[in-house]
Amino acid sequence: MQGEFQKIKPSLFDGEQEEVVEALLINMNKYFQLYEYDHNLKGCLAIYQLQGKATLWWEEVKTVRGVNEQNVTWENFQKYFKEKYLTKRFYDEKEKEFHDL
DSSP: OOHHHHHHOOOBBBBBGGGHHHHHHHHHHHHHSSOOOOOHHHHHHHHBBBBBHHHHHHHHHHHTTTOOOOOOOOHHHHHHHHHHOOHHHHHHHHHHHHHHH
């Protein structure tokens, strides 16, 4: 399974570049359409893509929310991830960029 996952080379996310947040979720969803993993395995694979500040954020989520990493579904991971990285400010900036075009 790890080999399959690495062949696709999904994006890594370090918590620094807001512009890759949506791309990460889109790419992971594309990958999960190809392979029928259970929801918990999908969550674990998504967590595996985190690096740097994003890894520290995830450790905080586990501690503060009492999350057991083995039980995190892809849906739960997306919820936590979007709460952190796809904030209202992010969408406001995207809307402004669109209007500036």
